[in-house]
Amino acid sequence: MERLYEENSFLTDFDARVLTCAPGKGGYEVTLDRTAFFPEGGGQPWDTGTLGPARVLEVHDRGGQVVHLCDAPLEPGQTVHGAVDWDRRFDLMQQHSGEHIVSGLAHAKWGCDNVGFHLGAELVTIDLSAELDEEQLAWLEGEANRYVWQDRPVSVSVPAPEELEQLTYRSKKALDGPVRIVTFPGADCCACCGTHVRSAGQVGLIKLLTVQKFRSGCRIELVCGSRALAYLSGALEQNRQVSRLLSAKLFQTGAAVERLLAENEGHKARCARLEEDRFAALARQYAGAGDVVLFEEGLSPDALRRLCDAVLRACGGRCACLSGGEGAGWQYAVGAPDRDLRPLAKEMNAALDGRGGGKPDFIQGILQADRARIEAFFRTH
Numbered sequence: 001m002e003r004l005y006e007e008n009s010f011l012t013d014f015d016a017r018v019l020t021c022a023p024g025k026g027g028y029e030v031t032l033d034r035t036a037f038f039p040e041g042g043g044q045p046w047d048t049g050t051l052g053p054a055r056v057l058e059v060h061d062r063g064g065q066v067v068h069l070c071d072a073p074l075e076p077g078q079t080v081h082g083a084v085d086w087d088r089r090f091d092l093m094q095q096h097s098g099e100h101i102v103s104g105l106a107h108a109k110w111g112c113d114n115v116g117f118h119l120g121a122e123l124v125t126i127d128l129s130a131e132l133d134e135e136q137l138a139w140l141e142g143e144a145n146r147y148v149w150q151d152r153p154v155s156v157s158v159p160a161p162e163e164l165e166q167l168t169y170r171s172k173k174a175l176d177g178p179v180r181i182v183t184f185p186g187a188d189c190c191a192c193c194g195t196h197v198r199s200a201g202q203v204g205l206i207k208l209l210t211v212q213k214f215r216s217g218c219r220i221e222l223v224c225g226s227r228a229l230a231y232l233s234g235a236l237e238q239n240r241q242v243s244r245l246l247s248a249k250l251f252q253t254g255a256a257v258e259r260l261l262a263e264n265e266g267h268k269a270r271c272a273r274l275e276e277d278r279f280a281a282l283a284r285q286y287a288g289a290g291d292v293v294l295f296e297e298g299l300s301p302d303a304l305r306r307l308c309d310a311v312l313r314a315c316g317g318r319c320a321c322l323s324g325g326e327g328a329g330w331q332y333a334v335g336a337p338d339r340d341l342r343p344l345a346k347e348m349n350a351a352l353d354g355r356g357g358g359k360p361d362f363i364q365g366i367l368q369a370d371r372a373r374i375e376a377f378f379r380t381h
């Protein structure tokens with residue numbers, strides 16, 4: 001079986017003869033005498049596309065054969081036209097090639113190894129055996145992009161065994177059979193079965209997003225090529241929205257958000273002072289009133305508790321405070337210094353579709369019943 005993608009990673013259309021077709025998990029497993037479909041390998045996901053009238057859903061390397069999982073059966077012996085989904089393949093080639101450049105440059109600079117590579121649907125991650133900090137990451141990103149701009153051609157070779165023995169390359173391990181060496185001159189030389197761009201410039205852009213400690217080294221998140229463009233466009237659009245909303249220049253949104261947060265802190269403090277005044281006024285209003293049921297708008301659970309405390313000290317009975325509304329439910333806080341309120345909590349939760357509880361002298365929770373039912377409950381309890 002001829003693996004056309006090994007010779008030409010830009011080949012998208014080809015004709016091939018169907019060798020076998022058998023029902024498999026989720027479709028029909030088809031083998032061909034030649035294929036441009038890349039099966040998953042070396043961290044690169046499989047290609048998708050079409051084979052004649054059938055859609056190619058997955059491609060796997062199994063027992064030396066490339067197995068195409070198709071959504072329809074194909075007749076063995078017939079010739080079919082294959083078409084690889086090029087947008088998907090080229091995106092994967094950009095990510096994969098970018099990974100070579102970054103791993104190769106990191107290896108040359110710090111002597112660290114790539115110990116993990118994941119090419120996800122959104123992000124690419126590389127695990128290195130050395131810990132890198134933000135400064136090193138910035139250097140690596142600059143260096144990787146300067147390398148891309150040099151646009152040097154990528155070469156693929158299968159050296160003879162004695163030549164291979166003399167060669168220094170990444171992913172060197174005892175392998176049976178021929179070893180495919182992929183070279184990004186000046187950046188990387190690595191044993192790899194994947195598909196790559198023709199020259200470094202086709203990677204377009206390498207954006208390193210984050211670096212985190214991972215095991216005894218680090219994990220780098222990155223995006224390359226069209227993904228990098230989409231990612232940065234998405235981030236720019238978010239910043240544009242913030243810029244518009246805050247009437248701040250695009251490169252001054254950080255400072256504008258800081259000002260907004262400081263302002264918000266001021267409002268919160270003022271709001272807390274007004275709440276305290278309001279609670280003190282209510283406490284005066286209900287002084288000596290005995291058992292009290294109070295509905296108050298827009299209180300946080302903490303403010304509700306403070307209101308309950310304030311009125312409780314003045315009323316001389318049980319104080320039930322509620323805040324919220326229909327739909328969101330009513331938060332409750334009930335206090336009484338001389339009674340065990342826990343049985344009341346149970347009864348209230350059962351009668352008013354609620355949950356919550358607390359200490360003998362103070363219970364807190366939420367009720368889903370409407371205000372009229374809550375008021376009726378407290379008239380009889």
Ligand SMILES: [Zn+2]
Binds near residue numbers: 196
């Ligand atoms: Zn590769």
